[in-house]
Amino acid sequence: MFRQELHAFWAVLTVLLVIGVFWYAACVPMNIKGVLTEQERTGAEVQPPSAKERRDMSEFGLALNNRFAIPATWEQERPRLPAPHQVAIEMWETTAQKKITSKRSLFYHGWVTLSATMLGFAIGTGLGILLAVGIVHSRVMDLSVMPWAIVSQTIPIIALAPMIIVVLYSVGVQGIIPKAIISAYLSFFPVVVGMVKGLRSPDAMQLDLLRTYNASRSQGFWKLRLPASMPYLFTSLKIGIAASLVGAIVGELPTGAVAGLGARLLAGSYYGQTVQIWSALFAAAILAACLVGLLGLVERTVLKRMGMAQ
Amino acid sequence: MIFVFCAILLWLFGWWLNGRLASGPYAGTRLVRFVAPLVFGLTVIGIWELVVRGLEVPLVILPAPSVIAVRFGGSLPVLWADFVQTIIKGALSGYIIGCGSAFLMAIAVDRWDFLRLGLLPVGNFVAALPIVGTAPILVMWFGFDWHSKAAVVVVMVFFPMLVNTVAGLREATAMQRDLMETYAATYWQSFLKLRLPAAMPFIFNGLKISTTLALIGAIVAEFFGSPTLGMGFRISTSVGQLSLDMVWAEIVVAALAGTAFYGLVAMIEKAVTFWHPSQRG
Amino acid sequence: MTTGAPVIEAKNLDLTFQTNDGPVQALKDVNLTVNKGEFVSFIGPSGCGKTTFLRCIAALESPTGGALTVNGMTADEARRNRAYGYVFQAAGLYPWRTIAKNIKLPLEIMGYSGKEQEERVSKVLELVDLAGFGGKFPWQLSGGMQQRASIARALAFDADILLMDEPFGALDEIVRDHLNEQLLALWARTEKTIGFVTHSIPEAVYLSTKIVVMSPRPGRITDVIDSPLPKERPLDIRDTPEFIEVAHRVREGLRAGHADV
Numbered sequence: 098m099f100r101q102e103l104h105a106f107w108a109v110l111t112v113l114l115v116i117g118v119f120w121y122a123a124c125v126p127m128n129i130k131g132v133l134t135e136q137e138r139t140g141a142e143v144q145p146p147s148a149k150e151r152r153d154m155s156e157f158g159l160a161l162n163n164r165f166a167i168p169a170t171w172e173q174e175r176p177r178l179p180a181p182h183q184v185a186i187e188m189w190e191t192t193a194q195k196k197i198t199s200k201r202s203l204f205y206h207g208w209v210t211l212s213a214t215m216l217g218f219a220i221g222t223g224l225g226i227l228l229a230v231g232i233v234h235s236r237v238m239d240l241s242v243m244p245w246a247i248v249s250q251t252i253p254i255i256a257l258a259p260m261i262i263v264v265l266y267s268v269g270v271q272g273i274i275p276k277a278i279i280s281a282y283l284s285f286f287p288v289v290v291g292m293v294k295g296l297r298s299p300d301a302m303q304l305d306l307l308r309t310y311n312a313s314r315s316q317g318f319w320k321l322r323l324p325a326s327m328p329y330l331f332t333s334l335k336i337g338i339a340a341s342l343v344g345a346i347v348g349e350l351p352t353g354a355v356a357g358l359g360a361r362l363l364a365g366s367y368y369g370q371t372v373q374i375w376s377a378l379f380a381a382a383i384l385a386a387c388l389v390g391l392l393g394l395v396e397r398t399v400l401k402r403m404g405m406a407q
Numbered sequence: 408m409i410f411v412f413c414a415i416l417l418w419l420f421g422w423w424l425n426g427r428l429a430s431g432p433y434a435g436t437r438l439v440r441f442v443a444p445l446v447f448g449l450t451v452i453g454i455w456e457l458v459v460r461g462l463e464v465p466l467v468i469l470p471a472p473s474v475i476a477v478r479f480g481g482s483l484p485v486l487w488a489d490f491v492q493t494i495i496k497g498a499l500s501g502y503i504i505g506c507g508s509a510f511l512m513a514i515a516v517d518r519w520d521f522l523r524l525g526l527l528p529v530g531n532f533v534a535a536l537p538i539v540g541t542a543p544i545l546v547m548w549f550g551f552d553w554h555s556k557a558a559v560v561v562v563m564v565f566f567p568m569l570v571n572t573v574a575g576l577r578e579a580t581a582m583q584r585d586l587m588e589t590y591a592a593t594y595w596q597s598f599l600k601l602r603l604p605a606a607m608p609f610i611f612n613g614l615k616i617s618t619t620l621a622l623i624g625a626i627v628a629e630f631f632g633s634p635t636l637g638m639g640f641r642i643s644t645s646v647g648q649l650s651l652d653m654v655w656a657e658i659v660v661a662a663l664a665g666t667a668f669y670g671l672v673a674m675i676e677k678a679v680t681f682w683h684p685s686q687r688g
Numbered sequence: 689m690t691t692g693a694p695v696i697e698a699k700n701l702d703l704t705f706q707t708n709d710g711p712v713q714a715l716k717d718v719n720l721t722v723n724k725g726e727f728v729s730f731i732g733p734s735g736c737g738k739t740t741f742l743r744c745i746a747a748l749e750s751p752t753g754g755a756l757t758v759n760g761m762t763a764d765e766a767r768r769n770r771a772y773g774y775v776f777q778a779a780g781l782y783p784w785r786t787i788a789k790n791i792k793l794p795l796e797i798m799g800y801s802g803k804e805q806e807e808r809v810s811k812v813l814e815l816v817d818l819a820g821f822g823g824k825f826p827w828q829l830s831g832g833m834q835q836r837a838s839i840a841r842a843l844a845f846d847a848d849i850l851l852m853d854e855p856f857g858a859l860d861e862i863v864r865d866h867l868n869e870q871l872l873a874l875w876a877r878t879e880k881t882i883g884f885v886t887h888s889i890p891e892a893v894y895l896s897t898k899i900v901v902m903s904p905r906p907g908r909i910t911d912v913i914d915s916p917l918p919k920e921r922p923l924d925i926r927d928t929p930e931f932i933e934v935a936h937r938v939r940e941g942l943r944a945g946h947a948d949v
Contacts, residue, residue, distance in 0.1 A: 589773075590798065
């Protein structure tokens with residue numbers, strides 16, 4: 098067993114290494130034109146010398162002709178594709194070397210986004226679970242609401258986000274609440290659908306068993322349906338939190354918000370600060386991974402205590 | 408105030424009607440399953456209309472459904488042009504490229520165990536990330552037109568499709584594989600005759616998830632820059648001009664496009680995986 | 689009783705699985721000769737290696753010691769020559785293919801012409817009493833019919849050996865009796881060599897010309913019984929003294945295997 102895990106570990110490491118090598122290699126053709134223009138300005142001899150000729154040449158040809166410029170493709174200030182270490186340095190400088198409260202700290206921006214995500218996620222899952230319970234217990238709600246909850250999964254409801262921000266802004270609500278609302282409705286529907294599935298997962302035999310005990314509906318809910326729904330709940334929570342985070346990030350775009358990871362992305366794209374975009378992107382990725390990982394951990398612990406996992 | 412009163416009455420009537428449908432003699436039939444959500448939807452729209460009129464909610468906060476419908480009907484050429492730009496050019500081309508390349512990659516991953524061990528955890532990890540954040544980068548690389556939108560869609564659908572297809576290709580049971588072994592079948596024979604058909608429910612699951620992701624990617628990418636058309640562009644500029652009826656009209660288009668796209672894939676799925684227990688029921 | 693040349697020969701066969709809890713000896717020193725046209729049953733409690741032995745013959749497992757020949761070649765060569773048809777515990781029909789298309793599956797893989805495929809399908813469907821069901825999907829048939837279709841699939845390419853791993857284990861007794869009777873009729877008509885794994889004593893005695901009793905830890909053969917019963921066997925042969933005598937000997941063999949654990 099241990100040997101297999103080691104093997105898998107090496108495989109993952111190899112894949113990551115290949116991605117890294119590929120990334121560095123890609124920096125050369127992506128950035129060579131910009132680098133050559135910069136080098137020319139500082140007086141270096143560039144082949145071919147005219148910018149017009151260079152424009153029509155392939156990036157690989159240029160890199161071959163000007164091998165001296167290749168290291169510079171990994172050190173540009175505003176590259177089209179920053180090298181991994183540039184992103185790492187930027188992330189290090191904007192986390193460890195800045196005060197957490199500083200406007201330039203990634204922790205600060207990450208927290209702005211995270212707090213909206215968590216608030217929205219809590220509201221969305223809470224309401225989602227309530228609606229799921231309603232749907233399972235009321236035939237009317239099942240018939241009327243459930244189809245719409247399913248259809249909502251096929252619609253890019255995130256398109257509502259800019260409108261929600263602006264409308265709430267016009268009635269004087271701003272800050273965390275509008276973003277949380279977007280996060281909430283994005284996590285709401287997956288949780289409803291997953292939870293209904295989970296609450297319905299006990300089979301006929303298990304339900305019949307409770308009927309032989311003459312158990313009440315609430316006993317059936319607490320002792321059978323709710324525990325049985327847990328694996329489904331966690332699966333949809335993981336989908337929901339990822340959706341919530343996307344919602345909070347997109348919610349930061351339309352008003353040109355000054356804080357948050359979405360705002361960093363947008364500002365970076367306005368000013369061509371590619372390194373900043375990439376570091377914001379990685380921060381968002383790490384945040385998402387942490388949130389999903391944390392939920393996974395809770396899932397394992399809960400299911401283990403309930404005796405549903407190995 | 409009379410409008411609000413009507414809205415409450417309408418709510419009670421809708422509730423009563425669906426209650427009758429749900430407990431009536433035809434409760435389990437397909438007709439009721441179709442009519443009940445329709446009644447609910449119409450009730451909601453009716454209440455929306457009445458409340459907006461009754462409380463005189465300003466247009467910049469929430470336009471009435473009738474206003475949205477009028478705007479929708481009056482801007483068909485614009486909506487159509489936006490639809491073609493965003494859905495057909497951006498989402499659809501990205502969807503086809505992304506799902507297609509993920510499928511080919513899945514075959515390679517399935518063939519070589521090392522790739523599966525190494526790439527699948529990475530794929531699972533990436534599938535949960537906010538990939539839509541790559542939009543500003545891809546817009547910078549591929550320009551404002553639909554190519555960058557298609558690129559965002561490719562990145563968004565690739566990993567969910569990859570993960571699902573790989574899971575599907577491993578779905579054939581050990582016994583079914585042994586059977587192929589007893590026939591001394593070659594790798595490609597067992598792939599085409601056993602593993603690929605067995606993987607179809609999973610492949611379609613990936614394709615269905617990807618339809619929604621494709622639309623999200625194409626629309627959100629336009630928030631980071633676009634030519635002066637496209638659904639995301641129209642939504643963000645109309646929001647800026649506070650013409651919310653136009654925003655809602657675009658959202659109606661997005662909803663219709665999303666359900667139609669999904670429905671189309673689901674229909675093909677039904678035809679291809681008619682044998683699967685989930686489709687037989 | 690006339691028996692032909694040896695078809696399956698195992699000499700000092702060993703198979704050890706490496707598991708997380710250390711090595712497990714699934715087969716130890718197995719010696720057996722199966723002649724052409726015989727119906728051989730393998731019987732024993734679970735873990736005795738009867739299925740493992742059958743899988744070795746089919747080259748689905750590789751023995752770690754000893755020699756095994758099938759039709760005079762190694763088991764893997766025999767597999768490549770498509771020397772046998774294999775029937776699993778579950779029918780394992782592809783739900784996306786009709787019964788006829790399921791039976792065509794091995795024929796497609798082995799490259800038979802379209803015309804020959806059709807002919808063979810209708811022939812084997814008749815053999816297993818399923819004529820007229822070729823257009824149905826597996827999930828539209830009962831469990832017994834599905835298992836008959838899977839036998840037809842194994843017969844379709846006309847290998848002389850038929851290997852069956854508890855093919856009727858999941859079926860109820862009434863269906864099972866019926867299928868046992870049909871299988872004997874089929875065997876009489878086709879004169880195939882059959883290896884049959886079961887854990888039912890009456891089934892083994894009723895079907896076989898040779899009964900191989902096995903026992904676990906390590907998996908080995910404890911007794912080989914040549915059946916004195918005639919080839920013609922109506923169902924009520926099971927009430928005759930000869931039948932009960934053989935069944936008794938099998939039961940004794942199984943008990944002896946257990947005693948020395």
